Amino acid sequence: MKFSTIASLLALASTAFASQCKDPLKRQEWRTLSGLEKFAYLAAVRCLQSIPAKSTATVPGAISRFDDFSGNHILQTDTIHFVGVFQPWHRYYVAQYEKALRQECGYFGAQPYWDWSLDATSEANFLNSPVFKSLFGFGGNGPYVASAPVVSAPFDIPGRTGGGCVTDGPFANQMLHVGPGYSVTPASYCLRRDINPSLVMRTLNASVVANTLAQPDFKNFDMALQGGITLDTFTIHGGGHLGVGGTYGTIADIYSSPGDPLFFLHHANLDRIWAKWQSASPAARLVDISGPTTQFGPPFGNALNTANVTLAFPISLGVIAPAVTIGDVMNTQGNTLCYTYV
Numbered sequence: 001m002k003f004s005t006i007a008s009l010l011a012l013a014s015t016a017f018a019s020q021c022k023d024p025l026k027r028q029e030w031r032t033l034s035g036l037e038k039f040a041y042l043a044a045v046r047c048l049q050s051i052p053a054k055s056t057a058t059v060p061g062a063i064s065r066f067d068d069f070s071g072n073h074i075l076q077t078d079t080i081h082f083v084g085v086f087q088p089w090h091r092y093y094v095a096q097y098e099k100a101l102r103q104e105c106g107y108f109g110a111q112p113y114w115d116w117s118l119d120a121t122s123e124a125n126f127l128n129s130p131v132f133k134s135l136f137g138f139g140g141n142g143p144y145v146a147s148a149p150v151v152s153a154p155f156d157i158p159g160r161t162g163g164g165c166v167t168d169g170p171f172a173n174q175m176l177h178v179g180p181g182y183s184v185t186p187a188s189y190c191l192r193r194d195i196n197p198s199l200v201m202r203t204l205n206a207s208v209v210a211n212t213l214a215q216p217d218f219k220n221f222d223m224a225l226q227g228g229i230t231l232d233t234f235t236i237h238g239g240g241h242l243g244v245g246g247t248y249g250t251i252a253d254i255y256s257s258p259g260d261p262l263f264f265l266h267h268a269n270l271d272r273i274w275a276k277w278q279s280a281s282p283a284a285r286l287v288d289i290s291g292p293t294t295q296f297g298p299p300f301g302n303a304l305n306t307a308n309v310t311l312a313f314p315i316s317l318g319v320i321a322p323a324v325t326i327g328d329v330m331n332t333q334g335n336t337l338c339y340t341y342v
């Protein structure tokens with residue numbers, strides 16, 4: 001074959017495979033945003049909490065677009081956690097939240113992430129994290145309460161420090177309308193946090209992240225990231241939820257955790273870690289997916305190696321967004337998604 005033919009074939013191939021993603025949104029760590037950028041993000045979340053829901057047919061309790069996101073997470077909880085689609089589903093979900101903030105609430109930025117390993121250097125540093133600030137943050141812990149209405153599947157983890165309603169920052173005394181647990185019928189209860197600094201220190205530190213990134217294939221990466229469902233086996237996913245949510249906090253509720261706006265910064269960081277793992281060996285890892293189609297682990301009663309998900313496996317978000325496949329969201333800069341982490 002003549003060189004010119006090869007060159008034109010290559011040109012053709014690169015055109016065919018060139019993604020439509022030309023100008024990816026740059027997702028930044030919360031503390032690197034300016035005060036104005038933080039304010040713009042928080043204001044956009046407040047906006048999402050104030051514009052009308054679209055999912056009332058399936059989520060009767062939903063009042064706002066923010067509730068649409070929590071409600072659809074609740075409806076799908078049992079098919080999107082401790083399964084192979086966990087990371088792809090949450091990647092698509094966070095991207096649709098980012099899109100709603102931009103298209104429906106006039107936000108010009110990208111979804112920020114929270115790299116908790118920067119704060120999990122000491123218990124005091126963690127409690128001082130920029131994400132917990134009243135001004136330019138999401139507000140802090142709830143005041144300590146001995147007990148509160150329980151979330152679904154509560155973990156009574158030694159070391160909890162809060163449990164009361166969040167009383168400072170932009171989400172002070174924020175009322176939630178779907179949940180707790182798997183309820184999607186009309187409700188009104190407060191956003192709670194119940195920070196557990198000792199749990200944070202052993203689940204969200206830099207060496208746990210490094211161990212996750214060191215895994216050789218998606219199966220092991222995903223198991224390292226999702227961790228187990230017992231106190232001793234939580235890793236970075238469970239650590240973010242239960243380290244901030246403790247026993248009584250909203251973000252500890254496996255069903256209605258997106259009621260805490262920090263959910264989206266936590267999951268963006270998990271997504272960043274996946275994207276970083278993928279970028280270390282893109283040819284193999286942009287197509288490496290596995291994990292069971294039904295929930296694994298002891299409480300769910302399924303073996304780890306039931307049928308694996310594939311790139312063709314569907315991802316649905318109810319009324320939030322069109323259905324896609326896992327293959328559509330493997331690349332954060334493909335034809336479906338267009339963002340990068342900085």
Ligand SMILES: *[C@@H]1O[C@H](CO)[C@@H](O)[C@H](O)[C@H]1NC(C)=O
Pocket residue numbers: 201202203205206207208
């Ligand atoms: C980080 O977490 C691991 C796993 O829980 C733990 O063994 C280690 O001591 C922790 N490191 C620090 C500095 O806390």
Ligand SMILES: *[C@@H]1O[C@H](CO)[C@@H](O)[C@H](O)[C@H]1NC(C)=O
Pocket residue numbers: 219290291305306307308
């Ligand atoms: C699922 O995929 C993993 C990783 O590729 C593999 O080890 C396992 O045998 C597969 N399980 C089944 C049931 O095919």
Ligand SMILES: [Cu+2]
Pocket residue numbers: 073080081090
């Ligand atoms: Cu989830």
